[in-house]
Amino acid sequence: SKPAQDFKQKMQPPKEEKKEVPTGIITDENDRSLSPFFRIISDSPEEAWMPLKKTEVTANVAGVIADVCVNQIYINESQNTLEAIYVFPGSTRAAVYGMAMTVGERRIEAQIKKKEQARQEYEKAKEEGKSTTLLEQHRPNVFQMNVANILPGDTIVVEMRYTELLEHQAGVYEFVYPTVVGPRYTTTNEDWVKRSTELFEKEQKPEFSIRTNIQAGMPIQKISSISHNLSIESPSPDRAVISLSNPKDNQGDRDYILHYELQGGKVESGLLRYEHGDENFFLLMMQPPK
Numbered sequence: 001s002k003p004a005q006d007f008k009q010k011m012q013p014p015k016e017e018k019k020e021v022p023t024g025i026i027t028d029e030n031d032r033s034l035s036p037f038f039r040i041i042s043d044s045p046e047e048a049w050m051p052l053k054k055t056e057v058t059a060n061v062a063g064v065i066a067d068v069c070v071n072q073i074y075i076n077e078s079q080n081t082l083e084a085i086y087v088f089p090g091s092t093r094a095a096v097y098g099m100a101m102t103v104g105e106r107r108i109e110a111q112i113k114k115k116e117q118a119r120q121e122y123e124k125a126k127e128e129g130k131s132t133t134l135l136e137q138h139r140p141n142v143f144q145m146n147v148a149n150i151l152p153g154d155t156i157v158v159e160m161r162y163t164e165l166l167e168h169q170a171g172v173y174e175f176v177y178p179t180v181v182g183p184r185y186t187t188t189n190e191d192w193v194k195r196s197t198e199l200f201e202k203e204q205k206p207e208f209s210i211r212t213n214i215q216a217g218m219p220i221q222k223i224s225s226i227s228h229n230l231s232i233e234s235p236s237p238d239r240a241v242i243s244l245s246n247p248k249d250n251q252g253d254r255d256y257i258l259h260y261e262l263q264g265g266k267v268e269s270g271l272l273r274y275e276h277g278d279e280n281f282f283l284l285m286m287q288p289p290k
Helices: 002-011 115-127
Strands: 037-041 052-062 065-075 082-089 094-103 106-109 132-139 142-150 155-165 167-169 172-177 184-188 191-195 207-215 222-225 230-236 239-244 256-261 268-276 279-287
Touching: 052 172, 082 155, 094 142, 115 142, 207 256, 222 230
Parallel strands: 052 207
Antiparallel strands: 037 082, 052 065, 065 155, 082 142, 094 106, 094 155, 132 142, 167 172, 172 256, 184 191, 207 239, 222 256, 230 239, 268 279
16 A cells, blocks of 8 residues: 555665764763673683674564564684683663573573572582583673583573663664674673783674564654664554665674654654563553654
8 A cells, every 4th residue: 555655665774875884872882782792711812712603683672672682602613611701791771681501402591599699509510510601790781691611612502681771862762782892801809801802803704683673652753774774574654673684784793773763743652561471561652743
């Protein structure tokens, strides 16, 4: 129908060639989510190589809240048994609520326990030679999960789930998934310092794919990206399914930045409902006009 065609045309991102990758609308560089990564604990870092091979991301946006599921694959290509720390430096608006790792044939789910008890159980399993992990939060926006006894040739599959409140500016909402590894962190007691990434940089870029589902609860006026070419499906005016359209974008060499607008010529409103067992929740949104 013509309304559907007009909506589809309106949703298409601009086709101009992108000469550089802007940083988005978040102006506070200290409150940006950085890409998750492994920090290897080794006396000979040059002999400890565990590169990222693939990242798959599914982001479900409800209103102005993003629920993000990240799956990453790493391989221990060194000749040594490694201990590593998986670090996710998120924004202060992000909260990790699920983490699991599959190391070789073992799957380990993160469980929430008191800090000292969790540390003791991790150290005991590590001494017994078991594949084990420990999820800790050292700062309000930095999460880390320790994994011990990664054997040579082991494949490590990381599954992480987090939610994030989206920022907006002048009516434009922004969702960012960081793919470019930022500063690495190391710990001495509780002190955090930056660590160079030059040792871990290789020419081969990991595979990257992302699918974003937006359920805005009100008509979506525009969707665009300043970083990637998009393929957009619109089942209804308040919903959109977004994926990457250019094969060259399937390389994790720059952050994924998605913008969408809800402002129209009048006050817009929408109601999102969610059922969870015996409990029901709702989110009422109202958007002022331009």
